[in-house]
């Protein structure tokens with residue numbers, strides 16, 4: 140049948156890419172839709188996991204994966220399934236992906252409709268399931284670069300490898316705004332600021348969809364997923380509409396505006412309603428308000444969960460009816476074959492209108508059309524076209540470097556006692572220890588090689604661990620490794636301190652943090668740093684050897700008891716395959732760090748403050764996190780003075796306010812400085828935040844140089860969600876702050 144479709148397509152338009160005029164695309168989709176039976180449509184709306192078409196012994200898929208011809212026929216030809224996802228367990232070579240996807244698409248030609256399968260995957264920080272792919276930092280680290288151009292470039296590169304693996308659809312980016320460090324998917328986000336998440340998200344969507352090898356982006360998890368009351372994955376969130384619109388909606392709205400092709404739904408419940416059954420969120424807001432015309436896919440098994448877990452539906456059929464009416468287009472079923480059968484039954488029984496299925500199928504076909512599947516049959520490109528890794532590595536390595544965020548640098552330098560401890564100079568021995576010192580998995584985090592990212596078998600061959608890069612950069616003879624796993628105890632700590640050479644060990648670099656996890660596997664009862672890691676720091680400090688802490692992890696563990704014992708502290712996030720070298724280059728001073736924290740690091744496990752907290756949250760102790768949002772030091776400090784508003788003491792609604800500051804590099808190295816402007820609404824009808832991120836800009840300030848920089852603050856961005864849940868900008872006085880510099884202007888009513 141595919142040949143027929145392609146024939147029609149060739150006749151209908153001359154250009155076989157997504158640049159074809161909308162009308163010919165619409166005509167094509169209309170014509171395909173008109174040929175589809177109810178069963179074809181229900182099948183198109185079904186997404187199954189790769190396991191479902193592979194040879195399996197009981198619960199276990201045979202290794203390496205092989206397509207099972209019988210299952211493939213049942214799924215594609217009998218059930219007419221429109222989409223397959225994921226890796227069924229772990230990464231494969233591009234050649235193996237081609238074999239699997241080629242086999243699937245081959246069989247898809249036998250579907251009564253002949254429509255190719257839309258394959259989707261979680262390639263969230265590069266081609267995470269393609270062996271040997273180029274893996275950049277996870278999103279939290281990307282956000283710490285504050286460099287949207289770099290993030291866009293990273294996404295373009297990732298798209299090249301994902302598409303070359305034969306996969307046109309990426310379940311990325313995560314646009315959840317991280318407001319609670321306990322949440323085990325904190326590291327998958329761009330941090331706590333709706334504005335930064337928005338900018339990064341738009342950059343990533345454009346990178347995926349508008350680069351040289353475009354793939355479809357998927358915004359997830361729409362919406363309100365990241366702030367469950369308990370901090371645990373997929374537990375209830377209570378988020379008033381005002382906060383939903385103020386904090387959680389803006390990144391999705393902007394990414395929809397930027398043309399994102401698909402959206403994945405939040406698996407949790409918000410205000411007592413599972414989002415998969417929430418028509419207000421999925422249709423009133425997403426379709427009617429934001430004007431999203433793309434494809435909405437569920438998250439994993441979430442329609443079934445409406446009756447199994449959430450108990451809002453009596454049975455599977457009830458659940459399907461509910462989800463489809465709420466606004467779902469495609470069900471990530473993903474492990475049963477009942478969904479399409481029951482969906483068709485619901486239509487036959489008159490419980491769902493067939494025209495409702497037409498809407499969804501039209502959106503699915505539109506994504507398939509835009510990805511060129513009707514031309515290629517969804518067949519992977521030639522393996523010879525796989526991009527040259529060398530051309531992609533620079534961006535990933537650069538992103539790892541730019542993400543490195545130096546949060547403390549005091550202590551005493553080995554050679555120059557009046558200077559901070561970093562960069563490590565001298566020639567003495569360096570003790571390297573801690574559970575994340577010698578693990579590539581720790582640097583990459585979850586969704587890498589495997590779902591939990593813990594199996595070294597699927598690591599990129601040849602990429603170094605942190606200690607390996609330290610040996611390269613400092614010389615192997617200077618590095619003493621005292622290896623520890625996460626479970627180490629007092630005896631191991633005693634062994635570490637015994638291995639110190641009091642006269643020749645210049646400093647200890649202690650790699651703290653967490654080993655990979657994602658989703659519920661990363662739920663915790665406290666975010667305090669593991670006791671054994673704190674004991675390790677205490678024990679080394681007690682020997683008088685200076686301690687440099689490097690944190691490899693994706694959520695801020697509190698460590699206020701040992702923080703004073705650290706002479707320096709470097710936040711490395713989950714920097715990916717090129718992270719080890721980035722850490723070593725920062726510690727050695729080969730790279731002058733420029734990363735800025737994209738969240739507020741709490742001082743205590745129960746403090747969940749953000750930079751945009753309310754005045755009443757400052758309380759007696761004041762706003763006193765361990766490290767504030769936007770923190771980050773360099774080796775050549777830049778002083779900020781003379782904040783001035785160039786546009787005068789007042790501005791009219793809609794105007795742009797221009798601020799200027801003087802930057803003075805007081806050191807002897809060129810520094811990339813991120814200038815961050817916060818706005819402060821003095822009085823408002825909804826309690827204003829202490830600070831709101833209003834604008835930011837990166838500038839390079841050469842060694843010893845003084846320069847002026849201007850930034851624009853758009854007054855239409857100075858609003859909030861008002862009492863009627865609508866966005867409003869109120870006139871009155873506004874403060875602007877950059878570091879400790881303040882200025883004020885009046886916004887005049889129209």
Ligand code: BGC
Pocket residue numbers: 224225261310359406438439658
């Ligand atoms: C996760 C999604 C992911 C999906 C497919 C779910 O469990 O919540 O983020 O895209 O699985 O792998």
